[in-house]
Amino acid sequence: MTRHLNWHSAACTHGGKVRECNEDGYFNHSPAGLWAVADGLGGYQNGDLASRMVIEALSSLTDTEDTGPLSLYQRQLALHQVLERVNRHLGCEKTLHGSQAIGSTVAALLLSPQGNAVCLWAGDSRCYLLRRRRLYQITQDHSLVQKLIEQRRISRREAGSHPQRHVLTRAIGGAPELALETVELELERGDRxxxxTDGLYRELGEEQMVAGLCLDTPGAAVTHLATEVLRGPATDNLTALAVFVS
Incomplete structure (x- = not known):
């Protein structure tokens, strides 16, 4: 018998304690099984524009009245095409305004009722999976320090204080051709x-993240995680989006 999974989700974002503008954004659409977070790059106006363009573009993927239900593969292809259009638009913005830096990270999740899921990302926004109280990092950062770690030139401990820890090797708007990485997952009931964005996970240890995701509802989880970050210096914008599978 074909299984049918359900899910609930919640999200929150906060500007942190230092920055005047929140350049993060999120897309939370449980009925469509589509979620995403984005972290804008390039300073106050550019970063806000870039992340907003990413999030607003995703709304075109939630209307299936005219096309009927799509397969997960078709939805993945449509998501990729939408993000490619945003990448081209951001390239035009650079040309028009002479900007040296305008772009956005993205981490997006697609889920089907059968439990098949796809995560797509560019940059250092992340997707984690909590299964039976064990936390797995699904995405791998597209960043300079991640490359240095892979080359064994620095340790993970050193990466947290590296002077170039914010330098990305991929982002939407970062190059004429968008390079997204993809991971496919099979989810189970009870997965979370x-x-x-990096403003959240850089400030929390694994135990804190597990404790938040073990709370009863996704709303309680994201509120707890954001509150934990805001107990500290919270020098960056922060965004959390939780999806609980049942």
């Missing part, structure tokens, strides 16, 4: 997923 977290999409988040």
């Amino acid at each position: 997923l977290l999409l988040c």
